[in-house]
Amino acid sequence: MIRGGFGRKLDAEQIVLYREDWYRSVSNARASDDDSHAEEESLHDLTYATTIAEIYREKGDFEALARHYHLIGNVELRDKYIEQAIANGCDAETVIYLRSIQKRIELVPESALLERIEELKDKKWILARARFHEQIGKHLEAASDYVNGISDRLQEHRYFTAAYYLKELAESGIVERLFEKALQDADDRNDLWWQVRALEELGRYDDSRELVLQHEEEILMSEDNLLFRELLALAKGDRTEWLEARKALARTGN
Structure with missing residues (x-):
């Protein structure tokens, strides 16, 4: 019997992490393909980019559009939809994330930073807090939270979560x-x-x-x-x- 995530409702962070991991995996796989598939893959990439973007556009989901264009490397459209998403109103977490992928964290209002700090006080959010600290350039605090959070997950036998955030730490530039x-x-x-x-x-x-x-x-x-x-x-x-x-x-x- 197959067991797993069928019917499980993912929270927003899990959806983003899964989507970003999936796209990274697909990109790596395509990079290893031989040149004979280049034209076919290029057409597939164009179809993916336009089709998914149209779905988000029809929904008026500017945040998703910004994430989408960030993942496929279209900086101009990413920045366009970041501005639209923020203008339409976003919670503190989203504003911080969107500005962080722009590397414009200085544009985040102080009120949003304080709100996010308050949201992440509970120890159960330690790994989210680690990412937050990394996003705003507090590397020592980020390292401490990553290490402690990963240690906690290992003790809880949550090995996938521990491995995922260990990988995130290694790729973050904090080291x-x-x-x-x-x-x-x-x-x-x-x-x-x-x-x-x-x-x-x-x-x-x-x-x-x-x-x-x-x-x-x-x-x-x-x-x-x-x-x-x-x-x-x-x-x-x-x-x-x-x-x-x-x-x-x-x-x-x-």
Whole structure:
């Protein structure tokens, strides 16, 4: 017997998440197709875009039209229908979402932000609150809520929800923002090691190399400098010195 979501009424967020995931999956599948299907897929995409848009237009659902055009990458029409949706009246959650996909969160009224904060106070909304914090650029708060919310779902054996939001966290850019914060903190402390590590995690290897070379004299003059000698040798491309530094580190158990 098949069990699942038949007859289940999805809430607004579930509908949006499902639709966005579906479109992403379809897009990925098409990207992997060979060129022989390109014309057929192009026609299918056009039919999809126009047919779905017409359904929403007939209903006067400007919010759905904005989401639709965002998903298919039509920024001009997305922005047109965002303005119409907001002009017609939206709740705080919708206004924040629509402005966030525009990357114009500064246009959200303060009253809408305060209203949404109030709506998300209850712990049961912690993952929605995580997304809200990410949308408005509060990356530390977003990371905390994502981690705690995902942990709660794992303890509740809600594995799909935990996996979904873990994926959302990984794709959100929050990890990179945290490494940037770590870089700033290390710079404020004048901590070369953690500056280098943060730059490496951000993939900024040229900046990391340049930073090490700028501190060459300090590294050579320091007493406890084996790790930095290794970094300096790598930055200079000196294989012999790098090997000597590695051997010295190995003797210390590192």
